[in-house]
């Protein structure tokens with residue numbers, strides 16, 4: 001039994017003409033079991049029943065070429081009277097399975113699901129009594145960010161503009177009278193990078209807390225926090241790109257997209273008004289924990305060394321001491337890469353850092369590391385005082 005999605009796709013497309021922005025959706029119904037990805041950050045591209053309790057689900061990228069990071073997030077509903085244990089096989093369009101499945105009944109509390117995988121497919125079982133969500137990580141959808149930011153610092157909430165599909169790019173702009181110094185934090189350029197998103201949340205949660213050191217820091221430093229640079233990609237459950245199929249973290253040199261343009265406009269407005277960006281952090285996920293940094297002796301495209309050239313090396317050394325474990329610091333530079341950290345260095349003459357969290361990094365460790373990263377960082381950001 002095979003369910004065609006074409007009709008649903010056409011209906012979704014027709015609706016999207018009058019109801020932008022649209023969210024990618026797919027749903028498939030079988031006798032008792034119903035799959036749906038028709039929600040913010042949902043992603044599922046096809047399904048087939050292969051045996052009485054077995055289903056093969058397919059995932060397709062938004063466009064190619066693309067990094068192999070097949071995101072999935074779908075709801076499974078059991079319409080029968082009794083609980084059913086089903087076997088799900090995920091096929092991700094030739095890309096190797098990557099993200100460990102997690103399950104939740106409320107989209108808030110998630111449990112890892114045991115699985116088997118090879119280069120082509122991933123297989124696992126879930127027991128469904130009523131409705132469960134299955135995803136390649138905790139679902140942090142577009143609706144999370146504005147309410148979370150409003151809780152952190154209600155008076156600092158702004159939008160930087162709109163994505164290409166018209167979604168707001170939410171931000172916090174924390175301003176201090178008498179200080180020109182700015183810390184810049186961005187995240188979610190790549191939608192499925194949930195562990196990086198979690199690290200950004202923990203980092204920012206402490207930064208805007210009542211902790212004494214943080215209050216002192218916030219009296220001396222301006223902060224721009226843009227936690228979701230790619231809201232269209234997050235809404236659609238994209239593997240990597242924005243709604244135009246562009247990798248935003250390769251677009252910072254050209255700035256061809258609404259999202260990079262909106263952030264760039266804000267940063268240049270800050271510096272045009274006399275502000276000094278001192279450091280910018282960009283949160284991501286990859287196969288392991290690693291900090292991609294600029295080389296300390298990098299000379300920018302305008303021929304200047306970076307300000308505080310040892311800032312990041314000193315910070316990561318302090319972080320390794322604080323956590324009592326090695327920290328991987330991978331310096332590099334490539335003026336044509338279009339990567340955010342490189343743009344920060346060339347445009348503003350300061351360090352940019354790509355803060356990468358491993359896909360499977362323990363969630364408690366993500367929190368502990370992010371908080372230690374912040375407490376060690378603010379000590380490095382005060383040398384001029």
Ligand SMILES: [Zn+2]
Nearest residue numbers: 190193284285
């Ligand atoms: Zn990334």
